[in-house]
Amino acid sequence: xxxxxxxxxxxxxLDPQGRAIHHALGSLGFGGxxxxxxxxxxxxxxxxGTDDAAVEAMCRQLLANTVIENFRIEHA
Amino acid sequence: xxxxxxxxxxxxxLDPQGRAIHHALGSLGFGGxxxxxxxxxxxxxxxxGTDDAAVEAMCRQLLANTVIENFRIEHA
Numbered sequence: 001x002x003x004x005x006x007x008x009x010x011x012x013x014l015d016p017q018g019r020a021i022h023h024a025l026g027s028l029g030f031g032g033x034x035x036x037x038x039x040x041x042x043x044x045x046x047x048x049g050t051d052d053a054a055v056e057a058m059c060r061q062l063l064a065n066t067v068i069e070n071f072r073i074e075h076a
Numbered sequence: 077x078x079x080x081x082x083x084x085x086x087x088x089x090l091d092p093q094g095r096a097i098h099h100a101l102g103s104l105g106f107g108g109x110x111x112x113x114x115x116x117x118x119x120x121x122x123x124x125g126t127d128d129a130a131v132e133a134m135c136r137q138l139l140a141n142t143v144i145e146n147f148r149i150e151h152a
Contacts, residue, residue, distance in 0.1 A: 032123035041115040047108035
């Protein structure tokens with residue numbers, strides 16, 4: 001069973017990686033870029049029947065830093 | 077205008093980050109995890125009217141390493 005976990009920074013949390021990309025895009029001559037935010041996409045292949053609570057526990061314990069990040073689980 | 081760019085490793089490309097997460101999940105006692113692949117989710121806010129060709133050029137020049145990565149652009 002395939003799952004996708006999207007981990008993104010919470011609004012208001014500074015995103016230095018996004019800032020660097022934003023700056024680099026400007027240097028490459030790409031105008032019109034107002035903001036860049038970078039997150040993680042984690043594709044999990046788990047045994048059929050793995051329940052959402054287990055996947056949520058994986059996210060809380062390892063995949064996301066819930067102090068500064070949000071996560072969203074999507075069945076692929 | 078908000079766009080999402082999903083950057084993922086091409087199939088067959090070794091994913092050491094995914095391997096490390098897979099191993100760590102096992103150590104935390106999460107059974108049933110068969111595979112883990114890690115990619116990037118880049119959320120761009122660009123001026124209205126920015127055409128897809130410009131965003132594709134951003135991806136090819138900076139956001140993705142097209143030798144080992146695929147990218148997919150999605151309008152949020």
